[in-house]
Amino acid sequence: MNRHLSIMFAAILIATLAAQSNEPIFRPSDKNERMAWWREAKFGMFIHWGVYAVLAGHYEDVRDGEWIMHAGKIPLDRYRGYARQFNAGQYDPAAWADLAARAGMRYVVITAKHHDGFALYPSEVTDWDVMDAAGAKRDLLAPLAREVRKRNLKFGLYYSQAQDWYHPGGAKYRYPEGTGWDKAQQGSFDDYIRDIAVPQVREILTRYEPDVLWWDFPMDMTTARASPLAELLKLRPGIISNDRLGGGYMGDTETPENYIPPVGFPGRDWETCMTMNDNWGYVRDDNDWLSFREIITQLVDIVSKGGNYLLNVGPDADGRIPQPSIDLLTQVGAWMKVNGESIYETQASPFKRRIPWGRVTTKPDGSNTLLYLHVLDMPKDGRLLLTGLKNECLSARFLADGSAAKLERSPFGPCVIVPESKCPQGSFGTTIKVWIKGHPEVEPMPVLADDDGIYRLYPMDAKLTGEIPLDQQFGYDRIGPWKDPTATVSWSIHASKAGSYRLLVRSVTPDSAGPALSVRGIGDFQFEIPASKTWKRDYPVRELGTVTLREGERFEIELKPVAKEWKPVYIHLVELVPAEHTHRFKKGK
Numbered sequence: 001m002n003r004h005l006s007i008m009f010a011a012i013l014i015a016t017l018a019a020q021s022n023e024p025i026f027r028p029s030d031k032n033e034r035m036a037w038w039r040e041a042k043f044g045m046f047i048h049w050g051v052y053a054v055l056a057g058h059y060e061d062v063r064d065g066e067w068i069m070h071a072g073k074i075p076l077d078r079y080r081g082y083a084r085q086f087n088a089g090q091y092d093p094a095a096w097a098d099l100a101a102r103a104g105m106r107y108v109v110i111t112a113k114h115h116d117g118f119a120l121y122p123s124e125v126t127d128w129d130v131m132d133a134a135g136a137k138r139d140l141l142a143p144l145a146r147e148v149r150k151r152n153l154k155f156g157l158y159y160s161q162a163q164d165w166y167h168p169g170g171a172k173y174r175y176p177e178g179t180g181w182d183k184a185q186q187g188s189f190d191d192y193i194r195d196i197a198v199p200q201v202r203e204i205l206t207r208y209e210p211d212v213l214w215w216d217f218p219m220d221m222t223t224a225r226a227s228p229l230a231e232l233l234k235l236r237p238g239i240i241s242n243d244r245l246g247g248g249y250m251g252d253t254e255t256p257e258n259y260i261p262p263v264g265f266p267g268r269d270w271e272t273c274m275t276m277n278d279n280w281g282y283v284r285d286d287n288d289w290l291s292f293r294e295i296i297t298q299l300v301d302i303v304s305k306g307g308n309y310l311l312n313v314g315p316d317a318d319g320r321i322p323q324p325s326i327d328l329l330t331q332v333g334a335w336m337k338v339n340g341e342s343i344y345e346t347q348a349s350p351f352k353r354r355i356p357w358g359r360v361t362t363k364p365d366g367s368n369t370l371l372y373l374h375v376l377d378m379p380k381d382g383r384l385l386l387t388g389l390k391n392e393c394l395s396a397r398f399l400a401d402g403s404a405a406k407l408e409r410s411p412f413g414p415c416v417i418v419p420e421s422k423c424p425q426g427s428f429g430t431t432i433k434v435w436i437k438g439h440p441e442v443e444p445m446p447v448l449a450d451d452d453g454i455y456r457l458y459p460m461d462a463k464l465t466g467e468i469p470l471d472q473q474f475g476y477d478r479i480g481p482w483k484d485p486t487a488t489v490s491w492s493i494h495a496s497k498a499g500s501y502r503l504l505v506r507s508v509t510p511d512s513a514g515p516a517l518s519v520r521g522i523g524d525f526q527f528e529i530p531a532s533k534t535w536k537r538d539y540p541v542r543e544l545g546t547v548t549l550r551e552g553e554r555f556e557i558e559l560k561p562v563a564k565e566w567k568p569v570y571i572h573l574v575e576l577v578p579a580e581h582t583h584r585f586k587k588g589k
């Protein structure tokens with residue numbers, strides 16, 4: 001299924017889950033003890049592999065990855081024919097485990113059974129498995145579990161407990177319960193849960209003893225249907241499971257998919273799973289690969305917010321991981337070799353506000369604290385401002401070579417000074433280790449101008465009154481859906497440079513245009529939120545006018561709904577751009 005579709009499904013699923021009651025799941029051992037290795041690991045490999053890889057993304061006029069059977073409504077008879085071509089002839093589990101280890105990944109999660117119902121292991125309860133139905137004719141999970149564990153990595157299994165497009169009664173997205181596109185799929189969902197899902201989950205838990213069970217796509221899952229599956233976790237007392245079982249079971253981890261929540265999930269363990277191109281499963285002509293810079297940016301962004309990063313590879317039917325994935329993971333591994341200490345066993349940044357030049361991770365150091373400054377976009381003045389930090393900075397060193405970095409104080413907090421020679425403007429990937437006295441104390445500060453003089457007012461720096469969620473989609477942080485017409489959004493700003501500024505707002509409403517917002521605190525403006533059909537990836541800019549700032553001035557900008565017929569809107573970014581600027585709008589990260 002392509003990246004965009006998976007985001008939509010994931011959003012629907014997560015919203016569904018959140019709406020259900022949060023029945024505590026039975027966990028036979030202390031959660032902190034169970035989660036310890038996972039919280040330290042930070043970085044894992046996701047593997048989507050199965051019969052769909054034989055089609056390599058194409059069936060008739062349909063193009064999709066692991067959803068191609070559903071998207072193409074492929075009859076079961078025909079799909080069985082593809083399974084016979086699934087021979088895993090080049091499969092080298094040792095090489096896969098080596099790649100994960102070389103990349104600096106600390107755990108591997110592979111699909112034991114995805115939505116097409118095909119088991120990558122010999123199952124006792126079906127002949128739709130790698131032993132009876134595929135050319136491979138051998139267990140594909142056991143050797144990978146062995147090789148992964150030989151390298152001291154943890155081994156996890158993904159299992160599609162509800163969607164199963166092969167076995168009678170398995171759920172099929174957008175089809176009424178018990179039906180499907182092929183008569184052979186018809187049957188009772190409850191019988192499917194009893195006869196396939198429960199015994200298979202028991203099989204994989206007892207046979208492979210996974211450290212993680214990654215449930216997925218909990219459609220039509222009631223508490224009654226989910227409970228027997230949840231109970232099976234007792235077979236693996238230390239196992240970690242996620243929030244996608246359904247039936248109100250929240251599991252141990254939140255699972256944002258292909259996005260990074262702007263402020264993480266405070267108080268919950270969470271893991272962003274991410275495709276490396278646009279698909280989870282193998283698509284031969286999907287070359288929309290993340291760049292090395294994007295992967296490192298995502299890694300440090302996620303870890304700085306307290307999360308884990310589960311990055312996916314989609315091997316082809318022969319068992320070859322696409323070369324671009326191998327090349328990217330090899331580059332990431334080289335970076336992790338130098339910077340791993342700033343990722344593993346770290347905790348979230350003490351800075352809850354956006355840091356324009358990068359991200360921060362932390363680690364206790366006796367009674368003091370280590371801050372790891374991850375440079376993602378080196379400012380032209382070479383100054384890494386730690387806005388609002390009240391602690392004394394004892395020293396700073398470049399992680400790569402241990403050379404000292406200069407420290408300075410500023411009215412807004414301490415600064416690490418980075419010479420151009422060490423870190424040219426706009427460069428990324430350098431990590432600086434800063435020793436600070438005591439436990440971090442950060443006082444809230446106003447938004448300051450970025451190094452290009454532009455004030456960028458992002459969702460994470462906003463003060464929200466009323467219930468308005470923050471999330472991120474297609475790389476854009478955003479406030480919304482803003483449904484409450486009595487709520488307001490505001491930012492506190494410090495003007496470090498006098499002058500005229502253009503006031504721009506990036507916002508959108510998925511409905512027809514109509515809702516309007518007033519802007520106060522920096523002149524009085526009112527504007528209608530633009531509507532967009534591609535609202536999830538499109539935040540039209542509205543230029544409201546020009547304002548004058550006085551140096552040293554501190555002020556608030558407040559957005560307040562004015563329309564009577566208020567409709568949900570999304571705010572991505574408010575900017576104050578120096579009038580003389582030829583404006584460059586950074587994709588909202």
Ligand code: FHN
Pocket residue numbers: 001006009010013066067216217257273280
């Ligand atoms: O439908 C699946 C999809 O194929 C893929 O496995 C992702 C990975 O998290 N999960 C579901 C979409 O949310």
